Amino acid sequence: MVAAPVKQKYDIKDINLAPLGHQRIEWAGREMPVLKQIRERFAQEKPFAGLRLVACCHVTTETAHLAIALKAGGADAVLIASNPLSTQDDVAACLVANYDIPVFAIKGEDNDTYHRHVQTALDHRPNIIIDDGSDVVATLVKERQHQIADLIGTTEETTTGIVRLQAMFKDGVLSFPAMNVNDADTKHFFDNRYGTGQSTLDGIIRATNILLAGKTIVVAGYGWCGKGVAMRAQGLGANVIVTEINPVPAIEAAMDGFRVMPMAEAAKEGDIFITVTGNKHVIRAEHFASMKDGAIVCNSGHFDIEIDLKSLASQATEVKDVRNFTQQYTLPSGKSVIVIGEGRLVNLAAAEGHPSAVMDMSFANQALACEYLVKNKGQLQPGLHSIPREVDQEIARLKLQAMSIQIDSLTPEQVEYINSWTSGT
Numbered sequence: 001m002v003a004a005p006v007k008q009k010y011d012i013k014d015i016n017l018a019p020l021g022h023q024r025i026e027w028a029g030r031e032m033p034v035l036k037q038i039r040e041r042f043a044q045e046k047p048f049a050g051l052r053l054v055a056c057c058h059v060t061t062e063t064a065h066l067a068i069a070l071k072a073g074g075a076d077a078v079l080i081a082s083n084p085l086s087t088q089d090d091v092a093a094c095l096v097a098n099y100d101i102p103v104f105a106i107k108g109e110d111n112d113t114y115h116r117h118v119q120t121a122l123d124h125r126p127n128i129i130i131d132d133g134s135d136v137v138a139t140l141v142k143e144r145q146h147q148i149a150d151l152i153g154t155t156e157e158t159t160t161g162i163v164r165l166q167a168m169f170k171d172g173v174l175s176f177p178a179m180n181v182n183d184a185d186t187k188h189f190f191d192n193r194y195g196t197g198q199s200t201l202d203g204i205i206r207a208t209n210i211l212l213a214g215k216t217i218v219v220a221g222y223g224w225c226g227k228g229v230a231m232r233a234q235g236l237g238a239n240v241i242v243t244e245i246n247p248v249p250a251i252e253a254a255m256d257g258f259r260v261m262p263m264a265e266a267a268k269e270g271d272i273f274i275t276v277t278g279n280k281h282v283i284r285a286e287h288f289a290s291m292k293d294g295a296i297v298c299n300s301g302h303f304d305i306e307i308d309l310k311s312l313a314s315q316a317t318e319v320k321d322v323r324n325f326t327q328q329y330t331l332p333s334g335k336s337v338i339v340i341g342e343g344r345l346v347n348l349a350a351a352e353g354h355p356s357a358v359m360d361m362s363f364a365n366q367a368l369a370c371e372y373l374v375k376n377k378g379q380l381q382p383g384l385h386s387i388p389r390e391v392d393q394e395i396a397r398l399k400l401q402a403m404s405i406q407i408d409s410l411t412p413e414q415v416e417y418i419n420s421w422t423s424g425t
Helices: 015-029 033-045 061-072 089-099 111-123 135-143 145-150 159-170 185-208 224-235 247-255 263-269 285-290 309-315 356-375 389-402 412-418
Strands: 052-057 076-081 128-131 153-156 177-180 216-220 239-243 272-275 295-299 318-323 326-330 336-340 383-386
Touching (some): 015 061, 015 089, 033 061, 033 389, 052 061, 052 111, 052 135, 061 076, 061 089, 061 356, 111 135, 135 145, 135 159, 153 159, 153 356, 159 177, 185 224, 185 295, 185 336, 216 263, 224 247, 263 285, 309 326
Parallel strands (some): 052 076, 052 128, 128 153, 216 272, 272 295, 295 336
C-alpha cells in the first residue's frame, strides 16, 4: 500500500517540552515489560510494514509506548487525543521530536480543535484504527464512507466505544471487523478495576487535597470500573453508596457490603459523587438541588455527558475556579456544587491516568489485536470480535513472568480428567 502522510506534521502545545516527556516516558517503561517484549518482536517481524494506522487515545506516557511499539512494527502511525483534557503535552512533544510520530493533541483543546484532529486523522486514510470511544470510527461511517474500503479493521478498548460499535452493528453500518479489546480478561479485570479504581481517587485527591476517610462517596454504576472505584474508596475509609439501573450488579454491590439506592436518595447523602456508567445525564438538575453544600462531583466515564453540566450552569448564579481543574457552581439557594475536570475523565483531567503496570496489559492487547487484524485480513466478518483466548493467556503469562510469579501446571492425569466425562466420584 502507498503511504499517504498527513499534510500537517503535528499540532501540539510546545515542542520544547520534549525532554521532560522523554524522561517521563522512560519512567513509565519500567512498569511495562509485556509491551516491551512485544515491541522487540515487532521490530524484527514488521507486521505493519506498509500500513497506515491511526490511534485515537489518551496521549499519556503509557500510550507513548504503544505508539513506539506500533512504529517499530513498521506502521505509518498518527496519534490524536481521544479526550480534550487527557493529553500530556510533554509526551506529545517527545513523540514528535524524538520518535518522529505525528501527534495532534493539546491538553485543553476546544471541541472544534478536537473534531478537526479527528478529521486530520482520517485524512491519513488509515488501514487500521485504534479508537477510544469510537469517535474516529463513527466519523468515518457518517462522513467518509468512501474510505471504508481502505480499512482492515479497528480496535476499541472502552466500554463506551463498545456500546457505540454494538449500536452501529445493530443499525447495519459496521461493515468491517472491530476487535473488542475492552472485554479481554487482561484488560477489564485489571485496567477497569485496579486502574480506574486507583487513578480516579488519585485525580480527586490531587484536585482537592481532601481527606476521603469518613466521607460518603456515591459511585454511579457498578461495572468493572465502578467496582474498582468503590473498592478503593472503601479501602481509604470512605462510606460508599452505589447507584445502579441493573438488578444483578446492584445485588453484587449490596453483597460486597455497599449501600445501594437510587440517585435521588443518594444525592442527599453524598459528599463526593463519581459517575462511571457510560450513559448520559446520570446526575441531573434535580440531583444538584438535593446535594449538600460543597458536594464534589466528578466523572470517570469516557465522555463528559454523564453529569448534566449544562443544567448546572443554567442554575448557577456564579461559576469560579477554586483550584486547578476545579470549579465551584453557586446555586440560587446559596449552596455550592464543586465540579472536577469539567466533568471529563477525572483521572486524566486532574491526574496522570492509570498506572503503567495495568496499561502494560491493556496496550499489549491493543498491539496484538492490530496484529490479529492484519494476519486475518479478509477472513473476519464485519462486527465485533473477541480477543482470542490464547492471546489473553499469553499476555497474562508474560505479566506473571515479569512479576517473578510462578504458577502450577496440570499433570497428565489432571489433563485426562478434565477432558473426560467417564470419571466421577
